[in-house]
Amino acid sequence: MDFFREIPMEMRPKIRYWLPAAAVDEADLREEIRQLKARGFGGVEVVVLASVPEEIARGEDGWGHEHWNQTVAVIADETEKQQMSMDLAIGPGWPIVSPLITDTDDEAAAVELTYGETVVPAGTYVERRLPERRVTHPEGNVKLVTVMAYEEHGEKCLDADSYLDLTPYVEMTEETEMLRYDFPENETGFWKVFVFYEQPTVQKINAGQHYVVDHLSKKGVEACEKYWEQIWKENPYPSQESIFCDSLEYRTAFDWSHGFAEEFAMRRGYSILPYLPVVGLSNLFPTGDIPGYRFTDRMLSDQINQDYLEVQTQLYCENHLDELEKMAVRHGKTVRYQVAYNKPLEVERSALHVSIPENEALGRPALDGLKTMAAAAHLGRKGRYSFECAAEFGNAYGQSYEDLLWWVKRSLMAGMNAQVLHGGSYSGKYEGKYAVNGQIPGVRWPGYDGFYRAISNDWNRTPSVEDARGCLDAVARLNAVFI
Structure with missing residues (x-):
């Protein structure tokens, strides 16, 4: 006692x-x-x-x-x-930042997806600019990820079998990206066209001085460790038990990470890109901006969305939490999170x-x-x-x-x-x-x-x-x- x-x-x-x-x-x-x-x-x-x-x-x-x-x-x-x-x-x-990230296009900085959509009449040849991004930021390079079209049957409901990959039909001009495609006839008389872009989130904290790290990538933790190695080398802080992180409050329009599409294909055996209109959650904090569609086969939508969420969890655990814990242990600390x-x-x-x-x-x-x-x-x-x-x-x-x-x-x-x-x-x-x-x-x-x-x-x-x-x-x- x-x-x-x-x-x-x-x-x-x-x-x-x-x-x-x-x-x-x-x-x-x-x-x-x-x-x-x-x-x-x-x-x-x-x-x-x-x-x-x-x-x-x-x-x-x-x-x-x-x-x-x-x-x-x-x-x-x-x-x-x-x-x-x-x-x-x-x-x-x-959310977590590293002072060593000085450029929003750094591979250690957080990225997101954003999208645009438009409607095209069936049975017509189209030559037009791609839809604008719904979310834009004043800095950072933007990368075109994929362009596609689906038949829409009812509000926000897509026919999975109608998928058209339009990415090969996008031409980069000096001024913009042009879609040139002869759309076939279909039952509904129109096609729903989606375009997805990857871009930096450009989220900064500490009076706007430091960029938030990619929480699904090892690069984000590497940027943190480079900073903390310098600190602990000068003073190991014997009384320090843990490094700490509060709730995840990083902002993204649509949750993503550097190399996410490649990681998904490797882990799940198929490409996530054709299914981007039906994945993601909106009931998060901070609130994002996802397309929010579903397939006529709702079970298919749920299965793909579950795979998308599973890969996010895997990357978060393996690339972020595990790497932070290794970093802390190397310096005689632990992680509380x-x-x-x-x-x-x-x-x-x-x-x-x-x-x-x-x-x-x-x-x-x-x-x-x-x-x-x-x-x-x-x-x-x-x-x-x-x-x-x-x-x-x-x-x-x-x-x-x-x-x-x-x-x-x-x-x-x-x-x-x-x-x-x-x-x-x-x-x-x-x-x-x-x-x-x-x-x-x-x-x-x-x-x-x-x-x-x-x-x-x-x-x-x-x-x-x-x-x-x-x-x-x-x-x-x-x-x-x-x-």
Whole structure:
């Protein structure tokens, strides 16, 4: 029963520690970490969010600059002194970026499909420009992927047997791409023509400075490792346990990856290109833009769409999660990741591919979403199944420790045994270039707010340190029982 008296630090909840990048005061930073330990936390998850004023994000105190590296070194030093752990987000917030990607056409940067469509009368010779892309961006090279036509029988319903491959009949001119084709007669009297393009997503975060990586390609992880190798070579951060990624919030019009068509053909034994009008999901976050058709044989549509989703999951697990885990292990770290969340990927399988799978409730009391990873976490003999805990919309500073224990008990019943509280904000003290009265610009009482005062308590600002310690001791003991 010793662990009930001397609770191991790894059993204690961690806290998301929101920083305004390196716009901090070292003395305040160290004191806040000491206070977090006094409250009963076992570690900090260091995250920089979009709430950082743009002038700071883009300046010398921004994420990735030398001041930032110095700030992380201070946190690593103080957490080591306090026998706490430190986790670092892979980039400035999420989705994942690498500062080494400086060109949107880099093979490590995310890509997407977009499409255009038009109607052509049957039995006519057509010589016309290809339909325009539905989604366009101000930068990046565009690649024509395929052009096809189908008979449409009813709204959004295609006859699979009517497929015409029109790609060989597209001619590249100096000004545009021209389709020249003699369309045959058919029953409906018209043909639905589709054209698909591959293009960079051009998504950037951190005040628009860094491109999002391709989350289905090894190149994306390679770009991350090249950055982190430089960081860990200078300072291995002994107190760092994990690199961390939150929910998948990369934006795509139509989910795709570099070389996806070739990977699909190799893995499934046929080409996905003729079937692009019927694949993809629209109920994702962020919302995409897919054609949304189906075949008259609905089972065929479902089977092909399932293959499309299966290959995405395979690439995500093999090229992204496995490679990130290898990268972390090479440097004595682990990966904690809210795997597959928001995207058309198999959550249960994905959880097997990282050391510490994580889930969240985000204001929802239902347990089903938390249970999805539990089997994988336990079958994979994971030591911890982590919970981003107590994120609650519209109730910032309204949650009590009784509310917190309500969340924790439900997570334990869902198979979890670790928590990262959402969250805690840095005080706001700052004497740097953009300071206003010794504070970060825009700071109001009770201090800097990393999450817009809308979603979370700042659990490092509750009035009673003693009460916090008692509650978190109880949570830590429950974790020790449920490990």
